[in-house]
Amino acid sequence: xxxxxxxxxxxxxxxxxxxxxxxxxxxxxxxxxxxxxxxxxxxxxxxxxxxxxxxxxxxxxxxxxxxxxxxxxxxxxxxxxxxxxxxxxxxxxxxxxxxxxxxxxxxxxxxxxxxxxxxxxxxxxxxxxxxxxxxxxxxxxxxxxxxxxxxxxxxxxxxxxxxxxxxxxxxxxxxxxxxxxxxxxxxxxxxxxxxxxxxxxxxxxxxxxxxxxxxxxxxxxxxxxxxxxxxxxxxxxxxxxxxxxxxxxxxxxxxxxxxxxxxxxxxxxxxxxxxxxxxxxxxxxxxxxxxxxxxxxxxxxxxxxxxxxxxxxxxxxxxxxxxxxxxxxxxxxxxxxxxxxxxxxxxx
Amino acid sequence: xxxxxxxxxxxxxxxxxxxxxxxxxxxxxxxxxxxxxxxxxxxxxxxxxxxxxxxxxxxxxxxxxxxxxxxxxxxxxxxxxxxxxxxxxxxxxxxxxxxxxxxxxxxxxxxxxxxxxxxxxxxxxxxxxxxxxxxxxxxxxxxxxxxxxxxxxxxxxxxxxxxxxxxxxxxxxxxxxxxxxxxxxxxxxxxxxxxxxxxxxxxxxxxxxxxxxxxxxxxxxxxxxxxxxxxxxxxxxxxxxxxxxxxxxxxxxxxxxxxxxxxxxxxxxxxxxxxxxxxxxxxxxxxxxxxxxxxxxxxxxxxxxxxxxxxxxxxxxxxxxxxxxxxxxxxxxxxxxxxxxxxxxxxxxxxxxxxxxxxxxxxxxxxxxxxxxxxxxxxxxxxxxxxxxxxxxxxxxxxxxxxxxxxxxxxxxxxxxxxxxxxxxxxxxxxxxxxxxxxxxxxxxxxxxxxxxxxxxxxxxxxxxxxxxxxxxxxxxx
Numbered sequence: 001x002x003x004x005x006x007x008x009x010x011x012x013x014x015x016x017x018x019x020x021x022x023x024x025x026x027x028x029x030x031x032x033x034x035x036x037x038x039x040x041x042x043x044x045x046x047x048x049x050x051x052x053x054x055x056x057x058x059x060x061x062x063x064x065x066x067x068x069x070x071x072x073x074x075x076x077x078x079x080x081x082x083x084x085x086x087x088x089x090x091x092x093x094x095x096x097x098x099x100x101x102x103x104x105x106x107x108x109x110x111x112x113x114x115x116x117x118x119x120x121x122x123x124x125x126x127x128x129x130x131x132x133x134x135x136x137x138x139x140x141x142x143x144x145x146x147x148x149x150x151x152x153x154x155x156x157x158x159x160x161x162x163x164x165x166x167x168x169x170x171x172x173x174x175x176x177x178x179x180x181x182x183x184x185x186x187x188x189x190x191x192x193x194x195x196x197x198x199x200x201x202x203x204x205x206x207x208x209x210x211x212x213x214x215x216x217x218x219x220x221x222x223x224x225x226x227x228x229x230x231x232x233x234x235x236x237x238x239x240x241x242x243x244x245x246x247x248x249x250x251x252x253x254x255x256x257x258x259x260x261x262x263x264x265x266x267x268x269x270x271x272x273x274x275x276x277x278x279x280x281x282x283x284x285x286x287x288x289x290x291x292x293x294x295x296x297x298x299x300x301x302x303x304x305x306x307x308x309x310x311x312x313x314x315x316x317x318x319x320x321x322x323x324x325x326x327x328x329x330x331x332x333x334x335x336x337x338x339x340x341x342x343x344x345x346x347x348x
Numbered sequence: 349x350x351x352x353x354x355x356x357x358x359x360x361x362x363x364x365x366x367x368x369x370x371x372x373x374x375x376x377x378x379x380x381x382x383x384x385x386x387x388x389x390x391x392x393x394x395x396x397x398x399x400x401x402x403x404x405x406x407x408x409x410x411x412x413x414x415x416x417x418x419x420x421x422x423x424x425x426x427x428x429x430x431x432x433x434x435x436x437x438x439x440x441x442x443x444x445x446x447x448x449x450x451x452x453x454x455x456x457x458x459x460x461x462x463x464x465x466x467x468x469x470x471x472x473x474x475x476x477x478x479x480x481x482x483x484x485x486x487x488x489x490x491x492x493x494x495x496x497x498x499x500x501x502x503x504x505x506x507x508x509x510x511x512x513x514x515x516x517x518x519x520x521x522x523x524x525x526x527x528x529x530x531x532x533x534x535x536x537x538x539x540x541x542x543x544x545x546x547x548x549x550x551x552x553x554x555x556x557x558x559x560x561x562x563x564x565x566x567x568x569x570x571x572x573x574x575x576x577x578x579x580x581x582x583x584x585x586x587x588x589x590x591x592x593x594x595x596x597x598x599x600x601x602x603x604x605x606x607x608x609x610x611x612x613x614x615x616x617x618x619x620x621x622x623x624x625x626x627x628x629x630x631x632x633x634x635x636x637x638x639x640x641x642x643x644x645x646x647x648x649x650x651x652x653x654x655x656x657x658x659x660x661x662x663x664x665x666x667x668x669x670x671x672x673x674x675x676x677x678x679x680x681x682x683x684x685x686x687x688x689x690x691x692x693x694x695x696x697x698x699x700x701x702x703x704x705x706x707x708x709x710x711x712x713x714x715x716x717x718x719x720x721x722x723x724x725x726x727x728x729x730x731x732x733x734x735x736x737x738x739x740x741x742x743x744x745x746x747x748x749x750x751x752x753x754x755x756x757x758x759x760x761x762x763x764x765x766x767x768x769x770x771x772x773x774x775x776x777x778x779x780x781x782x783x784x785x786x787x788x789x790x791x792x793x794x795x796x797x798x799x800x801x802x803x804x805x806x807x808x809x810x811x812x813x814x815x816x817x818x819x820x821x822x823x824x825x826x
Contacts, residue, residue, distance in 0.1 A: 003796050005531035011801035012538050012808075019809045033818070050821040095821055155354035159816035 024157035030173075032165035034058040035153035039186035045172035046184040049165055051077065051094035056108065056143040058188065059090070061153060064112045066090040071105050072123030073097040075247040075300070077182060077190045079123070079307030085315040087119060091188055099128060099229050103236060104139035116239035121314060122230075123247050126257070126284060127211070129269050131221040181297070192304060195297050204299030208256045211300075216260035227272040234276055244273055245314060248283035248306065248327075250299040251291040258347045267340050270331065279332040281314055285343045287326040349393040351595040352548050354815055360390065364503075365602050372527040380494055380521065383603065387503040391467065398466035401436075402501065408432060409476040410496045413483040426484040430477055437473045440466055445670035468507045470667060472500050474634050479514050481638055488514055495521045504599040508592050510610040511630040517605060526604035537601030539804045540791040544594025546807035547587040547787070549814045554773060555584035558764050563719060565763075566728035571739040573763045574732025576770060581719045582712045583777040586615060589628070594787045609788045615711070615781040618703040620684040623711060631667075635660050650693065657689070658682040668718070673726060677717040684710055742767055 003011075028036065030043045034054040048054070068089040070081060076093035092105055106120055127133060146152065156162055172179060178191045185191070195203065213219075234242050249257075257266060273280045289295055295306050312320040313328035320328075331339050349356050364386045371379035392399045412429040416422050440463055447458045479499075482488040490496045498521050505512050520526060562569060562577025569577060590611035600607045610629050617623035624632045643656045658679065665678015698706070713730065720726035731737055742761035746753050764770040785793075794800060 003798065005535040005796045008535040008796035008801045009531060009538065011798055012535075012542075012805045015802060015805035016808055016812075019805070020812055023813060048821070049818060052821070151354060151359065155358075155816050156818075158354065158358075158812055159818060160813040161818035162816070163813070165818070 020158055023160075023163050026170075027157045027159070027162050027166045030166035030169045032162055032169050033153075033156050035061050035156060037062055037186075042170050042173045044185050045177065046169050046186065047165055047172065047180060048095070048182055048184065052140065052143050053146065054184075055092050055094065055188070056140065056147050057153070059092075059109060059112045060147045064090070064109075066113060067117060068119040068121060069106060069109050069113075069117045070121045070123065071097070071102055072247065073125055073128060074182075075125060075249075075302065076123035076307075078192055078302060078304045079311055080189050080304055082187075082189065083308040083311035084121075085312070087315060089121070093123065097128070098134050098136070098138045099124065099226055100134055100136070101138050101140065102229060102233050104141065106233065106237065108140050108144055110237075116237065119241045119243055120233070120237055121243045121245070122233070123245055123310075124273065125247050126249075126262075126266055126269055127215045127220070129223055129226045129265075130215065130219075131223045132215070132219065134223045134225065181301075190304065192297060192301070197294075200293065200297050203297060204250065204252060204293065207298045207300050208253055211253060212256055212260055216257055216262050220260070220262050220265060222265040222268055226269070227276060230273060230276045242277055243281070243314060244277050245281035245310065245328075246270075246284040248287075248290050248302060248310070250293060250296045251286040252293070253299045254284065254286060254290065255347065263344070263347070270340065271336060274331055274333055274336050279330055281310075282329050282331045282339065283310060283313075283327060285329075286346045288324045289327045349390050351592060351599065352545060352811075352815060355393070356390075357545075357812065357815075360386070361599060361602070368603055369527075369529055376524060376527055377494065379527065380498055383503075384494060384498050384501065387498070387501040387506060390503040391501065391506060394467055395464070398469075401466050401469075402472065405433070405436060405472060405476065406497050406500050407493075409480060409500075410490070410493055413480060413488075413490060413496075416480065416483040417486075417489050422484050426480055429480040433473045433477050433480075437469055439463075440469055442666075442670050471509050471511055472506070474511050474631075474667075475500060475514075478511075478634060478638055482514065488518070490514070490518065492522075502600070502605065504596040504603075504605070505607055508589070508596070509628075509630055510593060510596065510608050511634050512607060513630075513633070516608055520605050528604075530604050533601045533604050535796055535801075536791050536794055537598040538808075539598070539794055539800065540594045540601070540787050541598025542804040542808040542811070543787040543790065544591040544596075544598060545811040547591030547594065549591075549811040550807070551773075551777060552584050552586075552588035552591055553814075555580045555587070555777070558770060559584050559719065561763055563721070563725060563729065566720070566725040566732075569729060569732035569763075570737045570759065571732060571735045572742060572745075573761065574729055574737070576763055576774070577729055578712055578716050578733060579774055579778075580770075582615075582715050583774070583781065585715060585718075586611070586781060587777065590787070597788075597791075611786065612788065613781065613786045615708060616704070617707050617711075618700055619707055620681060620688050620710065623707055624681075624685070631664070635664060639663060650690075653689070654686045657685050661685065673717050673720055673723060676723075677714050680714050680717070744768075 031038065032046060032049060034046070034057045046054075066088045068084065068087040070076060070079065070084075070089050070091040070093060072079075072093040074093070074095045074097075077091070077095075079091060079093070081089040081091040090109065092109060102122060106117075110116060149155075172183065178193050181193055182190045183193075230244070257263070270280070270282065284290075289302075289306060289309065293299070295302050297303065309320075309323045309327055312323050317330060329339060349360060351357070364383070367382050367386070368379050371382045388399060388402070391402055409429065409432075412425060412432070416425045416429070419425050444460045444463060447460055450456055451458055479488065479490075479496075483490075490499075495518060499512065499514055499517055500506075502512075502517070559577060559581035562573060562580060566577075593610040597607045597609070608630055612626040612629065614623055614627035617626050640656055640660050643659065644652055645656070646653055648656070659682075661678045661682030662675065663678070664681070665675045668674045668678070713733070716729045716733075717723075717726045720729060728737070739757070740759040741751065741753055741757055743758045744761065744767055745751070746758055761767050
């Protein structure tokens with residue numbers, strides 16, 4: 001069938017517009033890149049694509065206004081930002097986050113917040129203070145450059161990759177399922193997959209073996225730059241209270257650390273933080289929470305309900321309710337020697 | 349701004365298109381000013397720092413063109429003009445290369461400037477040299493700065509050609525009938541643009557991943573993956589460059605400007621001379637008309653013709669890149685052309701299929717030099733292709749074909765994630781390049797049927813959805 005060139009153009013344009021418009025519409029509806037704010041039952045389970053980019057996008061395109069910023073690696077992602085009392089917290093934690101990224105994350109969030117944060121809460125991980133985990137100079141620059149590209153939020157709507165994620169999110173939301181290690185809702189709160197007990201045990205066993213062979217023992221070399229970076233965070237944010245806490249790994253994994261001979265580095269790490277910040281919350285030692293393996297899905301990452309305990313302890317200190325007494329110690333310059341001696345006695 | 353970008357396709361091009369025809373309703377000059385301003389914006393998008401360079405080059409060449417037509421010292425002014433252009437290109441493109449070689453040869457320690465090559469300088473320099481030479485010959489005379497500036501900077505051809513000859517486009521810029529919307533041009537423009545976009549995004553970019561992987565691990569390649577690497581690059585280059593040219597031709601057609609074709613199924617060539625009549629045609633035309641012919645062309649004795657051919661290909665090699673691998677690539681093509689001519693002179697003829705096979709193999713092998721970062725990598729890939737690094741067969745091929753080869757002949761293919769997909773792509777690209785009509789032929793004979801419109805729309809939709817890639821963060825729970 002022959003038609004005129006005008007109809008050719010019309011056919012081309014209509015087909016193209018309808019098809020691309022449908023893709024864009026669906027991507028917008030589900031919004032897997034977090035470039036819009038809408039929330040409904042078909043997008044309330046979001047898969048993790050790249051948390052840095054997703055959270056940068058979320059901050060950049062939302063009315064970002066918080067009094068507290070939480071920064072940390074994958075363990076801290078499981079802390080519900082709404083579990084903190086008396087604080088309005090945004091949780092910018094992401095996978096494999098290096099301490100070297102802290103300044104750039106804080107600076108970006110601060111600039112988008114258009115005011116200083118009252119508090120900056122940092123969840124630190126012992127193994128991330130190793131040279132092997134922090135040799136690269138990392139920052140958020142490439143993510144910020146990306147989000148600042150012209151038409152970024154619009155052009156992401158026309159992406160087959162985004163469409164694939166949107167389909168997945170739609171399915172997960174529709175079924176209200178958490179099927180991955182971490183899925184988010186539209187309010188930046190992560191949920192973790194619930195594993196059967198035997199799977200948890202196997203994952204814990206594998207994780208401990210991995211830590212023994214790759215991170216602990218002779219493989220572990222404490223990076224003295226850690227202290228410098230924490231000092232930079234402190235001095236660059238004079239208007240903010242910097243609250244540092246250690247993430248609670250399971251007691252089994254902590255024992256592996258001790259067995260591999262890294263207790264000295266652990267103590268140095270604690271002392272460095274107390275020297276810089278004056279006081280920190282330590283959750284990383286054998287206690288009733290870390291000894292209970294049901295709190296972890298791999299011995300390293302705790303479930304969100306543990307995150308709630310951490311938030312409660314940080315929010316209310318000794319007045320925290322529902323938090324086991326032995327979970328979370330405020331370590332200060334005054335009590336650090338005593339605290340370390342106590343931990344040593346626990347692991348002897 | 350790249351043609352294969354959201355900004356160009358969904359914002360810049362529609363805005364330029366709508367603006368052009370709106371302004372044309374009021375004033376043709378205004379519409380051309382719109383087109384010129386848009387082209388300069390397009391040029392500046394990547395890096396505005398070189399916009400003054402482009403503007404100065406346009407202005408100086410325009411004035412020299414006028415000067416040549418008025419002065420009695422035409423040759424001197426032409427020489428001055430050519431020197432200006434060559435110096436500009438030489439400084440930005442070849443200064444660091446020259447200094448590196450001087451430092452190497454004489455043990456000197458002159459500073460490298462690490463100059464960023466201004467976008468499109470190789471193209472707009474050649475276009476303007478041609479213009480000056482024709483001004484000298486008296487075959488062109490342009491007194492309208494707006495038309496001249498548009499001839500140099502018209503955005504569809506500015507970045508990567510085709511190298512446009514003023515005699516082809518200048519009359520089109522002055523033709524008032526081009527003010528009106530022309531459905532046939534628009535349809536053909538959309539059609540060839542879609543094909544070009546698909547060639548670039550759907551085909552070339554896929555091959556690029558495999559070619560990059562191969563060249564970055566050149567030392568470990570054996571026979572099979574050596575060929576996958578070289579063929580992947582051969583098809584990447586063709587579909588990338590010809591796809592980009594298709595997009596240029598398509599975008600220009602939306603404004604009723606017909607740009608010359610630049611590729612005519614080059615991998616169908618049955619001789620190296622034939623190849624250069626089909627590959628980057630506008631460059632070949634420029635080199636022939638403005639260097640080869642003035643050197644004597646084919647009217648001089650055979651030995652001088654051969655010398656001239658080598659000079660042309662030496663320049664071509666250098667034009668393609670400031671590096672010795674490009675020079676050697678150019679010279680090899682020159683030598684092949686000389687051999688081909690001598691062969692013909694002696695009255696020999698090859699069977700067409702054998703001639704095609706030899707030509708394709710030569711082109712494929714020499715692209716290795718064109719792509720390799722240095723001679724070491726090039727030698728490694730070529731060595732692998734001739735079996736010097738061992739002839740091994742991927743285990744999966746052995747299993748599928750039931751070859752029954754022993755372990756020493758087998759290895760695990762790791763160059764790409766999926767060997768079957770790679771093979772399908774290579775065979776598909778080969779068939780498209782060798783057997784199918786090319787995009788220019790398809791466009792020229794386009795019949796406005798629903799099937800053609802849906803075909804073009806399908807290519808466009810697929811390619812548009814590939815423009816934004818999202819990569820997952822790999823280290824999830826650390």
